Amino acid sequence: MKLTNKLSIITILLFSIIIFTSCGDDKSKKAGPAAQEEVKEVVKEETKKANNFSKIDTDQDKKITKDEFASYGKTSFTEKDKNANGKIEKDECPNFEEFNTDEDDFLSEEEFVKGRETMFAKMDTNADGSIDKEEMDMFMTAIIQEG
Numbered sequence: 006m007k008l009t010n011k012l013s014i015i016t017i018l019l020f021s022i023i024i025f026t027s028c029g030d031d032k033s034k035k036a037g038p039a040a041q042e043e044v045k046e047v048v049k050e051e052t053k054k055a056n057n058f059s060k061i062d063t064d065q066d067k068k069i070t071k072d073e074f075a076s077y078g079k080t081s082f083t084e085k086d087k088n089a090n091g092k093i094e095k096d097e098c099p100n101f102e103e104f105n106t107d108e109d110d111f112l113s114e115e116e117f118v119k120g121r122e123t124m125f126a127k128m129d130t131n132a133d134g135s136i137d138k139e140e141m142d143m144f145m146t147a148i149i150q151e152g
């Protein structure tokens with residue numbers, strides 16, 4: 006084969022690769038919103054998993070009282086404090102910024118408990134002192150919509 010022929014084949018190949026790739030891009034752009042929906046679904050699933058209502062509702066009366074929420078918080082603090090130094094570091098809690106009232110590099114148990122109290126108040130939208138499943142779901146949905 007002549008060199009020029011080889012070159013033209015290579016050129017054609019390159020060209021088709023470019024066309025193919027840009028077609029691929031086009032497709033992925035079109036699939037964009039659908040892919041985003043997929044991500045949202047995953048987030049929803051993950052949030053549902055985190056929405057462990059019955060785990061917090063220890064007496065299973067379908068209401069989470071402040072006490073139940075607080076005692077779950079203590080368990081949660083221990084769980085989140087992976088290196089068990091009695092402090093929650095930034096990467097150990099998704100609500101870090103919100104809970105970290107003294108703006109140092111960690112959450113003390115006190116800050117964590119306080120933060121959860123604030124969270125409880127936010128979740129208890131009808132302010133009857135307990136969180137029912139509906140209030141919990143509303144709170145979770147709000148989180149999903151926020152981000």
Ligand SMILES: [Ca+2]
Pocket residue numbers: 062063064065066067068069070073
């Ligand atoms: Ca309960």
Ligand SMILES: [Ca+2]
Pocket residue numbers: 105106107108109110111112113116
């Ligand atoms: Ca702190």
Ligand SMILES: [Ca+2]
Pocket residue numbers: 128129130131132133134135136137140
């Ligand atoms: Ca309530």
